[in-house]
Amino acid sequence: MPLLAGWLLRHSVVMCLLLHSLVLMTFCFHHAATSCSKSCYCSENEGRGKAVRCSNLQLTEIPQDLPNDTRRIYLDSNLFTAVPANAFAGLPLLVELDLSHNEISQLEPGAFRGLGPSLQSLDLSSNKLVNFNPEAFEGLRARANLTNNPWRCDCNLQMALPRVDLEPASLAGIVCQTADPPEIGVEGLAFLLAQDVDLCVVMKKTTDVAMLVTMFGWFTMVISYLVYYVRANQEDARRHLEYLKSLPSRQGKSEESSTISTVV
Numbered sequence: 001m002p003l004l005a006g007w008l009l010r011h012s013v014v015m016c017l018l019l020h021s022l023v024l025m026t027f028c029f030h031h032a033a034t035s036c037s038k039s040c041y042c043s044e045n046e047g048r049g050k051a052v053r054c055s056n057l058q059l060t061e062i063p064q065d066l067p068n069d070t071r072r073i074y075l076d077s078n079l080f081t082a083v084p085a086n087a088f089a090g091l092p093l094l095v096e097l098d099l100s101h102n103e104i105s106q107l108e109p110g111a112f113r114g115l116g117p118s119l120q121s122l123d124l125s126s127n128k129l130v131n132f133n134p135e136a137f138e139g140l141r142a143r144a145n146l147t148n149n150p151w152r153c154d155c156n157l158q159m160a161l162p163r164v165d166l167e168p169a170s171l172a173g174i175v176c177q178t179a180d181p182p183e184i185g186v187e188g189l190a191f192l193l194a195q196d197v198d199l200c201v202v203m204k205k206t207t208d209v210a211m212l213v214t215m216f217g218w219f220t221m222v223i224s225y226l227v228y229y230v231r232a233n234q235e236d237a238r239r240h241l242e243y244l245k246s247l248p249s250r251q252g253k254s255e256e257s258s259t260i261s262t263v264v
Contacts, residue, residue, distance in 0.1 A: 037063045048072065049093065062087045072096040076123070079103055083136070085110035091118075098123045100145070105129060107136035116140050124149070125173070131156065132174065134163040141165050146173035153191050154180040155200040161191075 036042035040054040040063065049071030054063060056077040062084070066073065071093050080102040088094065095118055104127040112119070116139030129149040137144075144166050151157070153176035161171055172193075176186045179199070186197055 037065045074098045077101045082106040083111040084108050089114045096121045100125045107133050109135035111136040132160050134160040137164045143167040144170035150177040152178045158199045
């Protein structure tokens with residue numbers, strides 16, 4: 001009996017320790033998932049879920065400790081210059097993301113990766129976006145606010161827009177501040193409203209000119225080879241003719257033989 005009691009006591013202690021560790025780990029994970037990001041303010045609404053407000057905090061980098069159960073993030077009026085890849089990974093419930101009024105000039109490929117199934121609203125207005133990178137919006141079907149950015153409208157933009165799945169009305173926010181070629185006349189216009197404009201026409205013309213130059217170069221090489229071949233054969237033919245002329249003719253030999261026979 002004492003042995004049995006000791007065995008039960010030891011195993012009870014082990015089980016208690018394991019249970020305590022499990023509870024502690026669960027608490028830690030829950031705390032990590034539900035606690036608020038440093039320096040930000042969190043609020044929770046029964047119908048709208050958790051909102052994290054990091055507005056106007058002079059932040060220069062996207063916070064990495066955002067709660068996993070966040071549904072709305074407000075990062076407006078900070079000093080972000082870029083959104084790196086996977087910046088919002090691990091936020092499967094996010095429906096609204098506000099990045100307006102920053103200094104963002106670059107969206108890296110995969111910047112919003114993982115948000116496609118949930119995100120409904122994306123605000124990138126009043127930043128410094130010039131070039132449109134379709135790889136940054138991969139999988140997104142959200143409504144995006146792209147207004148008040150110094151967009152550059154060129155052939156790359158024209159080819160990129162069909163590759164994104166954003167809500168179509170979102171692309172109306174791309175207003176051309178500069179254009180290439182500049183004489184196309186789209187500055188100040190929403191790109192989608194300039195339906196008859198082909199920004200790739202210069203590239204197509206350049207390609208056509210390059211093809212013509214290439215074809216002309218091949219044609220010149222062929223002609224040069226033919227000229228060289230003809231001249232080389234003419235020279236061989238002339239040399240062969242001169243050689244034949246230098247040989248004594250059969251007719252001369254026959255006449256000489258006849259003269260000798262007559263004399264004999």
